[in-house]
Amino acid sequence: MSQATVTPPGAPVFATSRLPRWAPAVIAVASVALSVGISLAAGWESKVQWALIAALLFVLGSYVVTARVEGRRQAKDRVATSVVWVCFVLAIVPLLSLTWTTVSNGAEVFDGYFLTHSMNGVLNNEPGGGVYAALLGTIEQVLIATLIAAPIGLLTAVYLVEYGKGKLARAVTFFVDVMTGIPSIVAGLFVLSFWILILGFSFSGFAGAMALAILMMPVVVRSTEEMLKLVPNELREASLALGVPKWKTIMKIVVPTALGGITTGVMLAVARITGETAPVLLLVFGSDLINGNPFEGAQDSLPLYVYNQYAIGTPQAIDRAWAAALTLIAFVMILNLVARGIARWKAPKTGR
Known part of the structure; x- marks a missing residue:
């Protein structure tokens, strides 16, 4: 005869529910929207403040939502993952901004003529010349x-x-x-x-x-x-x-x-x-x-x-x-x- 397994009192109960894969994206969008709303209500115009508030809300939101659905143990793991993603975004944004600024400003003159001509005979206030x-x-x-x-x-x-x-x-x-x-x-x-x-x-x-x-x-x-x-x-x-x-x-x-x-x-x-x-x-x-x-x-x-x-x-x-x-x-x-x-x-x- 098989014996039924009895869970001892006080033993940890592992959560079986899991957040869908799209949940972090939804939390991120909600964090950005809430950050914009808070910043506009407070009269903050700095985009850096908006980004920092959104990052903080994303980490806190990930912990709260995961803790309610999957438990505190998985919530801690989710917080660590969220912090890694926030650091990655904070590192990649300046690089993308630098690249976009350089491309947008340099594309006006950058062409074949610019690459094949020098500055010989070109005045400082004249267009033309090259590199x-x-x-x-x-x-x-x-x-x-x-x-x-x-x-x-x-x-x-x-x-x-x-x-x-x-x-x-x-x-x-x-x-x-x-x-x-x-x-x-x-x-x-x-x-x-x-x-x-x-x-x-x-x-x-x-x-x-x-x-x-x-x-x-x-x-x-x-x-x-x-x-x-x-x-x-x-x-x-x-x-x-x-x-x-x-x-x-x-x-x-x-x-x-x-x-x-x-x-x-x-x-x-x-x-x-x-x-x-x-x-x-x-x-x-x-x-x-x-x-x-x-x-x-x-x-x-x-x-x-x-x-x-x-x-x-x-x-x-x-x-x-x-x-x-x-x-x-x-x-x-x-x-x-x-x-x-x-x-x-x-x-x-x-x-x-």
Whole structure:
């Protein structure tokens, strides 16, 4: 005979009711509507206040509704999820606002003519002109900085992960940490004093690229170091057990396995230096003429172009500044897409 299960007194009773999937969306809409109503009634005009009140009402509403339907235990879980969603929205809204503002203001001038012409012969209060000289300078300066910083950063990270022990490794790690916090203006002043004032070289795109390489190097080292640490030690041990030398194990096993993360780290470093203005302002000097030689003469760049055009202050110049900012964002986005494609192409293939 089967015995009936008796629930002991005081035992927790688990709720069987569940909120529908659309319930969080309804709570969010109701929170926004209630926030707008409260703000209008109180005479608050700040959109930031409206958003903060709506976020608070969404979290409280999620807890109250879930507690009544599913119980307090599920309500606490729902509150944690709601807080995560609120933080995500608060983080993404400035990014979307920045992108929308740049696109809406820069689209008026951004076209093929703008990308293929320079500012040579164009007055500040005249429409026309373009960003070709600045775009060419940025491409050359970032490319040179990457060619300098990426190999040095990669080899430094390989040394720290695979070989680094003792005082030398600790010293290298310390200086990498120090370089991570160096302001961009300090890197520009260092290259200015050493390369131009002491050695006597002239202002050029190469001088700016060296300052950008100083800023890029610690980012490459740190990101590459973390990616190499994620490679399982079993892969290294298996290769070494087969008699493969350690340097070949690193080149053929470790680095290809972490190539996706390394490429992403390099592109993050490139994105970090592409928008730097202070080193370029000190060392590249800016020019309205097209200069394709980064080793001789003043050169322009996109951040410096945006700074100069916005400083002029005329409506035509401000439109060109917004269009150049849009070009800069598109340039960084294209670089990231190319990097992701290369990382996926070069990633080690696993056979079935």
